[in-house]
Amino acid sequence: MNERMTPYLNSDKLSDTQLWLLAPSAMLTVLNAQRHDMLFPLRDEDTPEDRADTKRCLDQDWDVTDAKTLAETVEFLHQAPPLWQAMQGWHPYSSDEYQVLHQGDWPDSLKNLLTMVEQYGCSMPAGDLAWHLGRCAWVVRSACQVGYIDEDDAWKLLTENGNRIARAFNSWAEFGMSYAIGAQYFRSQRFNAESIQRYRSHLTTLLTHPDSPWVRLPWEAYTPEDVEEAVSG
Template identity: 25%
Template structure:
């Protein structure tokens, strides 16, 4: 079972585009870790941490079930000097900023330079301005939304066999990538059932994936500003580039938030406890009088 867990993790790394060299390094580290301990519980705990680090690097949050009780507290910087337009752009990443305990109305996250550098390195594998710009460019040009659209098409195939055939043709190059893509497909089906059950989407509705990539662009730019990798002007310029596509794609803060939460379930899997936390956070953002979403109508 432990070996299967390692292979599942490595398949996810491969599907997300990591190099063969990086995957080989992860394999060696995990096998060494498991050799050092003969206790199954310790091994499983280490594997769970590795999965969390992987998800955090590609989703921009750590999906921590043990987040502090005040994780949904609105944090606002009273000294913010952003214009209304700039604050509106920052607010488009509020789902993720709220989850991470960051300011909702300023370019700065509220974290220290060292904290941001450590988080960027741990969550995004970013340690320089060049790596920041490479990641942001990838998120603008491709991100996860292209594969999301293909998986959506595969999901609407008549049978699982046809879905697999469609994914093999358009997404996967080998068995490892196929398993990762099929897991996303299963996640999407679970998410659709859950979101329809809670009347967040209608039958046949496809939540748009754009905000999944663009919210991460916004928050990655903010963290990179605090880390000293981007100037204030550079970070705001990148963030403001997100505004027009987001306005064209969505018609309300709620639609934007539902789409973000749906995409998060597709990539991280459906967990009902985490889902409830996500919905509670969305409700706070949509109703709290101090929320940027309430103060700045769509």
């Protein structure tokens, strides 16, 4: 475990439900060394430079430049993920059949995907859904920070996102694993211990560190019925 967590102070006095709705973005938040305990994903102060940096990131990496493009991106992320589809096609195969498939003259990326489906086929009915929903939470937080949407809209979007998460997973561990698997899938061209080490390390940190939102906030602290409370919180 080699990650340094940002302090979890909750100086904005957010409710547990609100903090829970921020927590799905934790993997990306750790990656960027940002705060888990406030709506804006800040490193330190909310400076103009930091906002400009976030704006640039939203534009270049997410094609988000305003509320409309944000809505499009959120919708895109809420669509069914490709790994899930692949698993539905392949997961009935037996181990011996996977061996046969592995012997085929396929590209590396396809073989890696086969390995993933074989390994996670019985454990991950949700596939890499968390990879999309977790990043979605971060994008919403960032869009709010740079002023594309106001805080009310942000909490609405985060709640909708949180509902999907709460319905699809049973624990932060499952959610985190699904996120890391998404990252693994995303890197299926270069599928080795090195390429997934960062995600592996972040996952371990978030599941073990006392200042991690996934440790501090019980999964059960939020259920999809908490919609109204979340918005008004």
